[in-house]
Amino acid sequence: MAIMKVIEVLSSSEKSWEDAAKRAVARTAKSVNNIKSVFVQSQSCVVKKNKVTEFRVNVKITFEVK
Numbered sequence: 494m495a496i497m498k499v500i501e502v503l504s505s506s507e508k509s510w511e512d513a514a515k516r517a518v519a520r521t522a523k524s525v526n527n528i529k530s531v532f533v534q535s536q537s538c539v540v541k542k543n544k545v546t547e548f549r550v551n552v553k554i555t556f557e558v559k
Contacts, residue, residue, distance in 0.1 A: 496557065502517045503517075503554070504517035510533070510548045513549060517550065517552050517554065526556065528552075528555070529555050533549055534553055536551075
């Protein structure tokens, strides 16, 4: 039986929500091993002068604890 842990991570990108999610995983991987999945819990944008300037995601990252 594997022991899994879930952490919540907030991330942003000027490109896309997909890039924001990838950044969340990449940054988390610097301090956490054995990442198994990422669940995008919510998405939002920052709007300045009627233009989307930033994409934000709130993700739950699941990893195996050894």
